Amino acid sequence: MNNKILLIGGAGYIGAVTIRHLLDKKYNVTCLDNLIYDNSYSLNEFEKNREFNFIFGDLRNDLLMNELLSKCDAVVILAGLVGDPITKKYPEISEQINNIGTKKLIKNCKNKKIEKIVFVSTCSNYGLNETSLALNEETELKPISLYAKQKVEVEKFILSQKNNLDCSPTILRFSTAFGLSPRMRFDLTINQFTKSIFEDEKLEVFDSNTWRPYCHVKDFARTLEKILEASKKTTDFQVFNVGGDNNNFTKKQIVEKIFKFIPGNKVTFTDKKNDPRNYKVNFSKISKILNFKIKYTV
Secondary structure: OOOEEEEEOOOOHHHHHHHHHHHHOOOEEEEEEOOOOOOHHHHHHHOOOOOEEEEEOOOOOHHHHHHHHOOOOEEEEOOOOOOHHHHHHOHHHHHHHHHHHHHHHHHOOOOOOOOEEEEEEEHHHHOEOOOOOOEOOOOOOOOOOHHHHHHHHHHHHHHOOOOOOOOEEEEEEEOEEEOOOOOOOOOOHHHHHHHHHHOOOOEEEEOOOOEEEEEEHHHHHHHHHHHHHOOHHHHOOEEEEEOOHHHEEEHHHHHHHHHOOOOOOOEEEEOOOOOOOEOOEOOHHHHHHHOOOOOOOO
16 A cells, blocks of 8 residues: 555545545545635644644645655646636636646656655636446547646646656546535535525526536545545546546536525526536446445535
8 A cells, every 4th residue: 555645635525534534444544725715724623643644835835845756656637726707807816826836846856756746736627528328538639728727738748658657647537526525615506505594695606507527635634635645547647537426416406405405585596607517427447446336415
């Protein structure tokens, strides 16, 4: 087992849940984060755990990265400016971190005795698709946002390194996340809708009939563990969509699900094209090759 894990961007929404999960599974976890959201509180519960180590820093710091990379068995890359709004607001910093910095980090994994690299990408890479069929890992990528375009750039870079890297990389295209985390986010569809309906706020749902796949943060943590434990033969230079076929929903269907638990009458639907992304995703590859199935439905 690759026991010493370097989790880059580990103090975030998915990272904090993943740390908890990996520590429970007896991994040794080093979390690197620059805490741009003042979110150190998300790590408080791990402070007294001897198998946990926090490093304040930036993945663009080559000296620091070389030191940390020489001490780990596997690297999980969650770090970056995440989502469309922030990458749009800070395009230059986003390019430095999400694209250039991440590629350099992957290059620096060479000659370090690292077994595995896991790069967390996104199903947003599929962008706008006219087909009603669920999209698989071979489907042409059509990224719309800067965030997704940068993820695609790094994916292409990783796949081009087959003869250069001496460690085994895996690309995971995560669905849209939901669920509770020590570092809570309410800008994600299901979390945002639930909060707004619960607090009886006005909620205007744009592009209400567009499809997205959703996945619980705990299932993301389980996926990362699965990749770390799997044989390199099955994960080497592989791309996996992460989620479950039964978690493909339209935004309108999400609201209808929430209404079964929380009544609300301040929700309006509009087909105004605020976010044109539209895609259902097929998750049969991760199910067949890694025997992975999600535990948590919407």
